[in-house]
Amino acid sequence: MSKSNLNKQEKLKIHTLLSDLQSKDELKIASAIKAFAVHGHASVIEPIIEVWRSGLSKENEALVIDLFQNLKDTSAIEPLMEAFNEPANTSLRRKLATAFWNSKLDFSDYLADFVLFGIEGDFLDVLEVITLIENFETVAPESAILESQLLLTEYFGQTASRDDQKDAILTDLAMLLKDFSELEGTDDLFLE
Numbered sequence: 501m502s503k504s505n506l507n508k509q510e511k512l513k514i515h516t517l518l519s520d521l522q523s524k525d526e527l528k529i530a531s532a533i534k535a536f537a538v539h540g541h542a543s544v545i546e547p548i549i550e551v552w553r554s555g556l557s558k559e560n561e562a563l564v565i566d567l568f569q570n571l572k573d574t575s576a577i578e579p580l581m582e583a584f585n586e587p588a589n590t591s592l593r594r595k596l597a598t599a600f601w602n603s604k605l606d607f608s609d610y611l612a613d614f615v616l617f618g619i620e621g622d623f624l625d626v627l628e629v630i631t632l633i634e635n636f637e638t639v640a641p642e643s644a645i646l647e648s649q650l651l652l653t654e655y656f657g658q659t660a661s662r663d664d665q666k667d668a669i670l671t672d673l674a675m676l677l678k679d680f681s682e683l684e685g686t687d688d689l690f691l692e
Contacts (some may be wrong), residue, residue, distance in 0.1 A: 533563040545579040568599040601632035611640035612647040
């Protein structure tokens, strides 16, 4: 639901919840996060991420992750991916990836974003990425598959020293992309 489609009462409720979210009171923050599950919409994702990035208690962080895992509104995908790709949120990316693969939302259009995160990250990052991608309920679009294969081809073409464990997972990811290519009927750019 877009912010303009909200009635005055809903806007006031969300404004109050955002104020509570940005308070320093852990109970108010927890209450606001829980209320967003009922009264929230995509426009509250950015402020939630900002507060999370600034630091939350373990309990409130778990509430945010739970909130993101239980989202069903597809309008939340774009702001979640904007947050995922925001350089200021690098410390949250692995946790966001975990929330994404536990959610019911379809992030398959963003396959290349996840592959790039795995390439740029460490072993645990690429492990989260392959888990997320293996749990896609739909096959990613052809363009995302091809872009991902190109990213992996470029990565494996480098001669810089690399992590063997990470490379093993990325090789598994390349095989998974090959399977996606076959389902889509496209050529595999990585394994040729």
